[in-house]
Amino acid sequence: MINVEEAKKRISEILISRKIEICPISESTGLFCAEEIFSPISVPSFDNSAMDGYALAFGDLKPEMVISGEVKAGVLSVEKLRPGTVVRIFTGAPIPEGADTVVKQEVANVYENKFLIDVNEVKKGGFVRKAGAQCEVGEKVLEVGSEISSGTIALLASLGIEGIKVFSKPRIGVILTGDEVVEPGQKLENGQIYDANGPMLTSALMKLGVKPAFVEKVKDDADVVRSSVERLVEQVDVLILSGGISVGDYDFVRPTMQDMGVEELFYKVAQKPGKPLFVGKLGSKIIFALPGNPSSSLSCFMVYVKPFIRHFCGANDAFESNLRFPLSETYHSESILTFFLKCQLKNGMIHLLKGQESFNLISFNTATGLVEIPGINSVSPENSNYNYYPF
Numbered sequence: 001m002i003n004v005e006e007a008k009k010r011i012s013e014i015l016i017s018r019k020i021e022i023c024p025i026s027e028s029t030g031l032f033c034a035e036e037i038f039s040p041i042s043v044p045s046f047d048n049s050a051m052d053g054y055a056l057a058f059g060d061l062k063p064e065m066v067i068s069g070e071v072k073a074g075v076l077s078v079e080k081l082r083p084g085t086v087v088r089i090f091t092g093a094p095i096p097e098g099a100d101t102v103v104k105q106e107v108a109n110v111y112e113n114k115f116l117i118d119v120n121e122v123k124k125g126g127f128v129r130k131a132g133a134q135c136e137v138g139e140k141v142l143e144v145g146s147e148i149s150s151g152t153i154a155l156l157a158s159l160g161i162e163g164i165k166v167f168s169k170p171r172i173g174v175i176l177t178g179d180e181v182v183e184p185g186q187k188l189e190n191g192q193i194y195d196a197n198g199p200m201l202t203s204a205l206m207k208l209g210v211k212p213a214f215v216e217k218v219k220d221d222a223d224v225v226r227s228s229v230e231r232l233v234e235q236v237d238v239l240i241l242s243g244g245i246s247v248g249d250y251d252f253v254r255p256t257m258q259d260m261g262v263e264e265l266f267y268k269v270a271q272k273p274g275k276p277l278f279v280g281k282l283g284s285k286i287i288f289a290l291p292g293n294p295s296s297s298l299s300c301f302m303v304y305v306k307p308f309i310r311h312f313c314g315a316n317d318a319f320e321s322n323l324r325f326p327l328s329e330t331y332h333s334e335s336i337l338t339f340f341l342k343c344q345l346k347n348g349m350i351h352l353l354k355g356q357e358s359f360n361l362i363s364f365n366t367a368t369g370l371v372e373i374p375g376i377n378s379v380s381p382e383n384s385n386y387n388y389y390p391f
């Protein structure tokens with residue numbers, strides 16, 4: 001059995017080969033950039049007004065000046081400013097040659113074609129958005145591995161970029177084991193339970209922008225588990241199994257991995273829930289076998305599978321889990337295991353919830369995430385910071 005830090009380290013060291021594709025920017029939200037982007041133009045590409053008002057040369061400023069013309073946004077050619085005069089100007093309109101300052105209309109008085117101003121209200125260069133203020137031509141604006149948000153898309157669009165190279169999402173499939181597990185909608189016979197892990201893992205994957213290639217339920221039968229894994233692993237980059245990974249007579253997942261020659265990266269982590277976690281490699285395929293209890297499955301997903309998938313998707317910060325918050329109460333544990341507890345993050349504090357058993361889902365509804373309580377101390381004091389994993 002290894003500890004949580006060692007398990008995280010081994011996952012962060014898995015080598016993967018990502019694919020790259022070109023994507024229209026409008027379809028790239030949530031993907032990760034696979035190239036450095038350098039601005040093809042300066043933005044703004046011309047000096048322009050930040051306000052509706054009047055443009056003038058600060059050196060010519062006088063309490064009374066003549067309004068000699070008008071410039072509106074979108075005009076393609078603009079006359080030079082006549083010395084000693086002002087021009088009416090609108091937000092986004094080009095600053096005429098000879099002008100260097102804009103006065104917003106709220107502080108000016110206008111009488112016929114006269115512009116009247118308290119000169120103390122005017123700041124040299126005021127309300128002029130200079131060419132290149134956002135970025136200069138050739139300036140780096142995006143790093144490899146940065147996540148594309150609506151804001152990123154606005155930035156790329158402002159540079160006239162229509163498509164970018166992004167990392168392809170991995171293909172991921174889910175296999176659920178357990179003879180007792182039935183689909184919602186079916187009648188529950190004695191000894192049966194409804195499948196919580198299938199919908200839960202699907203939802204957690206969808207949140208990462210990955211639609212599972214399949215979610216297939218298999219019987220607790222050695223031959224069926226093996227033939228299903230052999231067939232389905234071919235279809236994906238990452239295979240996730242739920243259940244059947246413990247030591248019972250009907251837990252066939254680890255023996256299957258051994259029979260198939262899957263290289264075991266680790267099995268069993270000193271943690272609760274989720275101790276019998278298996279991670280392995282078959283050629284270029286990565287296999288996560290998560291324990292069947294839903295809390296154990298979700299906890300292992302959040303702590304190990306999620307960062308790995310984000311890494312596969314191209315995120316450059318996938319393994320930097322720096323969310324740490326103080327506990328609202330002291331937590332006592334006699335265990336050497338690291339605990340991942342369902343909690344609520346409220347007003348910057350972590351509040352532990354009732355019903356922490358790994359079969360118990362009642363607090364999943366109100367939980368905002370998990371908190372990691374290291375197993376080395378028997379007392380985890382309130383107000384100290386602990387790793388937090390948001391759902």
Ligand SMILES: Nc1nc2c(c(=O)[nH]1)N[C@H]1C(S)=C(S)[C@@H](COP(=O)(O)OP(=O)(O)OC[C@H]3O[C@@H](n4cnc5c(N)ncnc54)[C@H](O)[C@@H]3O)O[C@H]1N2
Pocket residue numbers: 176177178180181193194195196197198242243244245246247248251273274275276290291292293294296358359
């Ligand atoms: N002798 C030992 N027994 C167990 C150990 C151990 O160390 N020695 N570890 C326990 C721990 S910890 C866990 S966690 C479980 C993990 O067991 P498996 O991964 O083999 O999972 P199953 O036995 O198939 O199922 C466990 C539990 O979860 C329920 N389950 C399974 N699939 C689903 C699903 N899709 N939706 C909802 N619930 C599901 C299943 O009915 C079981 O109750 O092993 C302990 N045993």
Ligand code: MOO
Pocket residue numbers: 271272273274275276291293296358359
């Ligand atoms: O540690 Mo198991 O994962 O109790 O539920």
